[in-house]
Amino acid sequence: MxxxxxxxxxxxxxxxxxxxxxxxxxxxxxxxxxxxxxxxxxxxxxxxxxxxxxxxxxxxxxNNLILIIVIISLMCLVASRTAVRGAPCAGRYSMFLGFFSLWTSTFLVGTIVMVLIISPEPWYSARIAIPIFGMILGNSMNGIALSLERLFSEVKSKISEIETLLSFGASPWESVRDCVKEALRAGMTPTINSLMVVGLVSLPGMMTGQILAGADPQQAVRYQIVVMLMIAAAVAIGCIMLVLLYYKKLFTKEDAIAHYVLNHE
Amino acid sequence: MPEFFKFDQIEYHIGAAGRTVKVSSDLEEGSILVIKGPSGAGKTTLLRILARLSECDKGQVFLQGHNWLSYSPQLWRSKINYLAQKPAVFNGTVLDNLKKPFALKIKKDMFNLDEAIDGLRELSLNENLIHQDAHTLSGGETARITLLRSILFKPNILLLDEPFAFLDDNSARSVMEFLKRWLVNKTGHGIVMVTHNDIYKDISGIETQEIELSEPGVN
Incomplete structure (x- = not known):
């Protein structure tokens, strides 16, 4: 063969x-x-x-570690722009939160995969690191974008519930907890769905690529499992970080719903 | 003895033109302050400011002599409860709705079912309503249930925005009687109310005071 x-x-x-x-x-x-x-x-x-x-x-x-970190950080920067597009105030602060959540989740999960699971020689081998981090980043970006968009649409549609709770003395967290849950669910659902149907409905692109490149399908499958799980972890961490950092921004310093949230179309 | 509730030189702007409204008033314990004025005069905004749900440009509010900023927004709102014209109804039964605010961290005391049942009766609502899905209530029932929810929460001051808007005269009268008992029978209560309905004048034994917010364009 x-x-x-x-x-x-x-x-x-x-x-x-x-x-x-x-x-x-x-x-x-x-x-x-x-x-x-x-x-x-x-x-x-x-x-x-x-x-x-x-x-x-x-x-x-x-194959230089610093260069790899710089490149991946730049990729995070571009991705965070896309990820926070759904926010009504796509200002610097949104970008910063997006970048921070993406960067942290990507590096945390990516490093675990590189050091503990794949362990190439050296551990930061660019040939492995760039595609792995790229895949994590692409999925986290989509997850975060979905979460953020859902957070705003939920808050807008539940504004009267939220204000009623606030008027009874609810903390910001108590008043938007349900919306935050929905937002996280929205961000993570595509990833969870793909965990469910992978291999049944479609063959993942990475695995297909490896097979075309001549790899043993069983090895390709092992890689794919690692990739799926690392994506799930990164999306979960990224979404939770961003939404938890972001929900406070829906409120004024008086813990009332901020004006821009109400006026956002 | 300090005044019960007082707002001093509250200044805020409303509408696209940013018209400035200035208003001061006070409320005696056990009485009602009625805010009148044409639509667009900023009556709802004033109530929201008093509940610290909207911000004003200037001014201070005092409850029993204490400046509003000496309270956390949460503690303040648990004492000064704003009831919107169309308050939210949460998923679940009427009972779930009445209990809902008691799940908040700020609320230390327990929900009292007997009080809730008494309240339903006093508001001329059937007590069987308590197990009904809250989203199936009529407008008039919703208005009274949400009012009862606020009363059961035991605030000091109720900020009511058009409480009679969805009520016929009979229901409005029973709501007024209910509010009167709340004001008179216990100490430490007061109401600030925005309304176009003069029904409060028909109920004897409550002190009321009116202030008029000026028309748009007139300061």
Whole structure:
């Protein structure tokens, strides 16, 4: 059995444009007006991934711990921007909380995976660390974004309950506890669902990639289990951190609901 | 002896134009202060400020001589209870709703079922209502149940926003009688009320005082 990667040549890569053309023809025939974004998207995919390919080769060769930390921190920064988009005051403070929660959960879980579970040589080996941290980050980001969005929509829809509780002397926490629970549930549900159906409905991308790269499916499965569990942990930690740090911001220093929460559309 | 409840030079702005409202008044123990004025005059905002649910620009409020800022917002609100025009009804039965505030950390004493049943009767509500799903109540029933919830919580001062809005005359009268007993039979109680209904004038034996918030545009 040939257990190596089957390389894709430049010609073969160019042929993949056929796939876009099929989608393009359908779009044009149905006047979906998707041709332009489709073509632009294709160009960007080629460019971005080619550049990332070079960048990764470079980073893997240097394999420097500080460089890896800087890169992952930068990735956290970009991700935190997306994660706090659902907040009505996407100010610096939101960004900071988002970044802090993402960074902490990602590094905590990622380091455990690197040091204790995969233990490459050296333990921070960029070839392992960058993809692992990337996967954690992508999922935490989505979880946090969902949680935060849900937190605000819950508080808005339950505003009269919250104010009634406040007017009886409830603490901020007592008044929004149910909303916080809902927000955490919203953030973690996709991850929990994927734990339930993984392997039944779809084969995860990482595992598929490993199999295509010639890995033994049973080894790929082991990796996938680690990845799924680390994602679940990171999403849970990230969501809890952010929501617990954030809920106080819904209130004024007088412990009343802040104006911006009420006016947010 | 310090005044029972007093707000001094409260200043706040309302509406898109940011019109400024200035108001001072006081409330004697066992009496009602009625806040009148056209809609948009800032009556609800005043009640919310007194409950520290909204912020004012200037001014101070005193309860039995103590400045409001000497209380935590939670302790203050447990003494000065604001009842919105449409207060929230929580999931569960009427009983669950009446008990709900007693689950809060600030509330030390226990819920008293007998008091709740007496209250239902005094508000001319059927006592079997207590096991009904609170979301199935009529508007008038909801108004009285939420009022009872506030009374059972034993605040010093009730801030009532249009308490008669969902009530017919008979129910409104029984609510007034109920409030009168609450004011007169026990010490340390007072009511600040926003209302367009003059029914409180029909009930003898309560001292009332009225203040008028000026019309929009007139200071």
């Amino acid at each position: 040939d257990a190596g990667v089957i390389p894709i040549s430049n010609t073969q890569l160019a042929l993949s444009v056929i796939l876009v053309l099929i989608a393009g023809v359908i779009s044009a025939a149905l006047r979906l007006e998707l041709l332009k974004p489709l073509l632009w998207g294709t160009v960007r995919t080629y460019l971005q991934l080619t550049l990332i390919g070079y960048a990764l080769t470079y980073i893997f060769n240097i």
